[in-house]
Amino acid sequence: MxxxxxxxxxxxxxxxxxxxxxxxxxxxxxxxxxxxxxxxxxxxxxxxxxxxxxxxxxxxxxxxxxxxxxxxxxxxxxxxxxxxxxxxxxxxxxxxxxxxxxxxxxxxxxxxxxxxxxxxxxxxxxxxxxxxxxxxxxxxxxxxxxxxxxxxxxxxxxxxxxxxxxxxxxxxxxxxxxxxxxxxxxxxxxxxxxxxxxxxxxxxxxxxxxxxxxxxxxxxxxxxxxxxxxxxxxxxxxxxxxxxxxxxxxxxxxxxxxxxxxxxxxxxxxxxxxxxxxxxxxxxxxxxxxGLLSALLRHRRFQKIVHLRQGLLAVAHDEPILEPITRKLLIRRGYVSGDMRPTEAGWSAARRIDRDQALWNLWREEYPDEAHALADWSLKPIDEVLSPDMVADLETRLAPHDAARAAGGAA
Missing domain, CATH: 1.10.3470.10 (ABC transporter involved in vitamin B12 uptake, BtuC)
Structure with missing residues (x-):
């Protein structure tokens, strides 16, 4: 045997x-x-x-x-x-x-x-x-x-x-x-x-x-x-x-x-x-x-979210994108062309992320204690984290900010 x-x-x-x-x-x-x-x-x-x-x-x-x-x-x-x-x-x-x-x-x-x-x-x-x-x-x-x-x-x-x-x-x-x-x-x-x-x-x-x-x-x-x-x-x-x-x-x-x-x-x-x-x-x-592999995968997912979000914010504000990982992710998602010109999908996603970030920034100003306690508060869409009533209230408060910014740009 x-x-x-x-x-x-x-x-x-x-x-x-x-x-x-x-x-x-x-x-x-x-x-x-x-x-x-x-x-x-x-x-x-x-x-x-x-x-x-x-x-x-x-x-x-x-x-x-x-x-x-x-x-x-x-x-x-x-x-x-x-x-x-x-x-x-x-x-x-x-x-x-x-x-x-x-x-x-x-x-x-x-x-x-x-x-x-x-x-x-x-x-x-x-x-x-x-x-x-x-x-x-x-x-x-x-x-x-x-x-x-x-x-x-x-x-x-x-x-x-x-x-x-x-x-x-x-x-x-x-x-x-x-x-x-x-x-x-x-x-x-x-x-x-x-x-x-x-x-x-x-x-x-x-x-x-x-x-x-x-x-x-x-x-x-x-x-x-x-x-x-x-x-x-x-x-x-x-x-x-x-x-x-x-x-x-x-x-x-x-x-x-x-x-x-x-x-x-x-x-x-x-x-x-x-x-x-x-x-x-x-x-x-x-x-x-x-486990180490799952931690590595979570880190990679987190890294992609950060790079993609920052890249779209740069598109929204017409800023240059120099980070290689960010450029690669935007091209892969179809948000920019090979020469880094934003596509229609890229402009749409950029405006959505920019609006989301503005709401997050306002929430941080209005509720600093809650923002301090919430980890990675700005890396998720705001309507997935806060209640619909809270998001609607922030939208209402953000309108005067938008009007003031538009008036300042016209002047």
Whole structure:
């Protein structure tokens, strides 16, 4: 079987029961991580997950030693995850305590906790490797992630835990959204802001811990950061932002797990992160809301409107047109001939734009506050922006101006 056939088989859940369970579990993990990460990003606490992930390493070693002592086998996933949750929780509390009780900023606290706990974990891992204990090689999977040797029971545990996290996020959706956008108002309505903050960080802790086996502690932070950052390009509304983030996390994790199943020698975590990054690049480029290509197209349309309008105003006032882009646009629209002489359509359009601009100028004089608040107020026809009554009133006020200008020209 070729690699492509193996990969397509994994994508369509035809590569065996264990691979299917692992892939579905990874997708649920990605969805939960994307949903939680969306709120964490809005809360501006994304880097806390980095401290949590690195703080899990000593806990994994402690969980392994506890498994050897209690069960005779240190590779018990529940004990490994429990140990990781314990030290990650301590790391989270440490960051919060340093931020609240010292003059250090949160990023400094995160760096301190991250480096300290990871160093402690490396020391414990080195000590563990010097002991005559079997099963130590399995711990390397917690660094970069590994699904190739994951049991179906382990995958089921991860899937159930991720599903529970996703359901909690869904249940607290409105409360988390209010916390992220208006903390003071949330407190005034009776919501416990501190409790909600702790709940959000606890859910973040949960996805970090349950993602260790799949993505690894080094790269699990990507599951909570890349999906919401990619989703941010697609929408301006939180009601769509969180589901899109969850969908991107699920798609990237599912594809990465399937790819890892087809190429078991490659690290699962790295494959998932690379696919998520590819989705981020696609979102950044082609999103119609905030993508680079759409921004470029909007800029080009804006540029054409400005050049065309200024060119027609120049025609109306019999002024020379020197800008190459303006000349090209006027010729292309048939408003001027090749020697820059206005056509009948050009004169008609020029008079219409000149009249429109005069109305806009009068509106700016009469209502300066409204004009200041309205962006690009003169680049659209005035009757598309202001009410018909307002336009009619401006037309009435403009008549004396026209009469005075005509009298001055005759004199």
């Amino acid at each position: 070729t690699f492509l056939e193996s990969f397509l088989g994994a994508l369509t859940l035809n590569a065996g029961y264990n691979t299917a369970v692992v892939s579905i579990g990874a997708a649920l993990l990605g969805a939960a991580s994307g949903a939680v990460g969306a709120f964490v990003l809005l809360r501006k606490r994304s880097l806390v997950s980095d401290a949590m992930s690195h703080a899990t390493l000593p806990g994994v070693v402690i969980g392994f030693l506890a498994g050897v002592w209690l069960l005779g086998d240190g590779r018990s996933l529940p004990l490994l995850l429990a140990g990781a949750a314990l030290t990650a929780g301590i790391g989270m509390i440490s960051v919060d305590w340093i931020k609240a009780n010292t003059r250090l900023t949160e990023d400094t606290a995160i760096g301190t906790v991250l480096s300290t706990f990871f160093a402690l974990g490396m020391v414990l891992l080195t000590v563990l490797q010097s002991l005559a204990t079997a099963g130590q090689a399995g711990l390397s999977g917690f660094l970069l992630g590994s699904t190739s040797g994951m049991l179906s029971s382990e995958a089921m545990t991860i899937a159930i835990a991720a599903g529970v996290v996703a359901l909690i996020v869904l249940a607290l959706f409105k409360e988390f959204a209010l916390l992220c956008f208006d903390e003071d108002f949330a407190g005034s309505t009776g919501l416990g802001v501190r409790r909600l903050d702790i709940a959000l960080l606890t859910l973040l802790l949960a996805v970090v811990v349950i993602g260790l086996k799949t993505v690894g502690l080094v790269l699990v932070i990507a599951l909570t950061i890349i999906p919401p950052v990619a989703a941010r390009f697609w929408t301006e509304r939180v009601s769509r932002f969180v589901p899109i983030s969850a969908a991107i996390g699920a798609a990237g994790s599912y594809a990465g797990a399937c790819l890892s199943a087809s190429a078991p020698d490659l690290p699962t975590g790295a494959l998932i992160v690379l696919i998520l990054f590819a989705l981020f690049v696609i979102s950044m480029l082609v999103s119609p809301v905030r």
